[in-house]
Amino acid sequence: MLAINHWKRNDTPIAQRPGRFVRDRSPLRDRSMSPATRRRLRAPAAGLFDLATPDPGYLSRVESEIAAFAERAGHRCAPALESSVEFARQLGRACDGGKRLRPVLVEAAYRGFGGTDAEAPVLLGAAFEMLHSALLIHDDVIDRDSVRRGRPNIRSVYRDRLARDGVDSAAAAHAGDAVAIVAGDVLLAGSVRLAARAAARGAHPDLVGECFEDAVVASAAGELEDVLLSCLPTVPAPAPERVLDMESLKTAAYSFDAPLRAGALLAGASPGDAADLGAIGRRFGLAYQIVDDLLGTFGDSTRTGKPSDSDLLEGKVTVVTAFGLARDPDLASVLEGVRDGRLPPATARAALRHAGADRHAYGLAADLVEEGASLAGSLLPAGPLADAVVSIGRRVLDREA
Structure with a gap:
């Protein structure tokens, strides 16, 4: 429930x-x-959320995992498109910054219960961070916000670029929202894949996968309620x-x-x-x-x-x-x-x-x-x-x- x-x-x-x-x-x-x-x-x-950890390189490896996903996203299509390469750069930028709270929590719980695998918590921490970035991108579309973490978000980057190229303002805004939805979807799919890879290395793969799925569904239910309440x-x-x-x-x-x-x-x-x-x-x-x-x-x-x-x-x-x-x-x-x-x-x-x-x-x-x-x-x-x-x-x- x-x-x-x-x-x-x-x-x-x-x-x-x-x-x-x-x-x-x-x-x-x-x-x-x-x-x-x-x-x-x-x-x-x-x-704010810095904690001592048995693995001092943990967060940097989480960052590398996220960056690698964004990089792969720009080169997985055939034929390769110039727009895809730029899109991948914007994906990485959308994931950059933030407090990295969720990976810290994953690591604390994993080590606290005696986990010893160096790779599994990195994958799971990156999965939750990418899920967070995906939800923020979609949330900015829903809320019609143009700034995230002190800089233009992905919807406004594309909107403003198209407007400078002479595209009608309404069409540019619509395209910016469309790109943001696509970006959030790509990150969401990537996060599920990373969570599955992490779960496969653990003692309860099905339970870890269900937990991650529950998080996705719960956030969607909460976002739906938020939208309806505001109306x-x-x-x-x-x-x-x-x-x-x-x-x-x-x-x-x-x-x-x-x-x-x-x-x-x-x-x-x-x-x-x-x-x-x-x-x-x-x-x-x-x-x-x-x-x-x-x-x-x-x-x-x-x-x-x-x-x-x-x-x-x-x-x-x-x-x-x-x-x-x-x-x-x-x-x-x-x-x-x-x-x-x-x-x-x-x-x-x-x-x-x-x-x-x-x-x-x-x-x-x-x-x-x-x-x-x-x-x-x-x-x-x-x-x-x-x-x-x-x-x-x-x-x-x-x-x-």
Whole structure:
């Protein structure tokens, strides 16, 4: 079953617990928390998701695997086409950058459960990273965004190039979207192939393959729900728990849950132990997406590398807007005004802050991180795996991009 509320405790969704809408935490750079609490929740000063690993060359080999796939994509067609070579270059560029969080999680789970094969986690880590890139490319088409990681994304590169060559603007935009869809499809197919190669080297090949397939299907289900929610009128507002279900599927499943579960299964962990690790990851992944919602509404686009207005302009339903509408139904007219172009996005940001939506969302993310850490303490043996997973989870709250 895909839509599992992994953040539930005592059958009560965390969004509905007493006090959920009366928190007084400031997001991203909270000054109301005590110094001790900030130290407990925040990450060390090192790179956001940098972790010590028994294999210091692991991430560089993941990068090489992704680059090799992009290179092969440009030369696999006969006859060879100049457009295919350029397309392959753009594929590699679309995969370049990012935090490489998913390969790090694969490696942590694989080594934590005693995996020793040097190649298997590289292939699986590259598979999850290519899946991530494919989903981002498709997401930019859906959201009509033109910037990713601080530079023009693949849809805008082709759109702008065709426009400069004299192609009608509407036709150029359509072609840019078409190229992006093709690019995402190619990366998605490549990711499935890499995951299959990795699974064949592990103790549970079928279970690893099913885990990766579940991640693909869950992200598709979450994206579908996201699109449909954004088409609905602002009144009545969707319940926050419905938005959390959507974000759990769209992001947490493939970004945290599945990489941890698949890495563990690849090493030979039992399905039950892998599921426990995935449940911990789902909480951290949902907190990650909530912080992403905050950054997408209030973040600095020079740091996040993507527009800070697009969610509001597109009328996307996020945890931030769901909490704001739950506190102040009059926000609906403001959000609709921004979506219709009658009001600037800054008006909505101010209204959401006034309603305390930012504080409530950050408080929920902090609670989820604490739940994940608590679960790790009870379900995982003390040692490097528990330390690594909890360290990654706590760093989620410190993101600026």
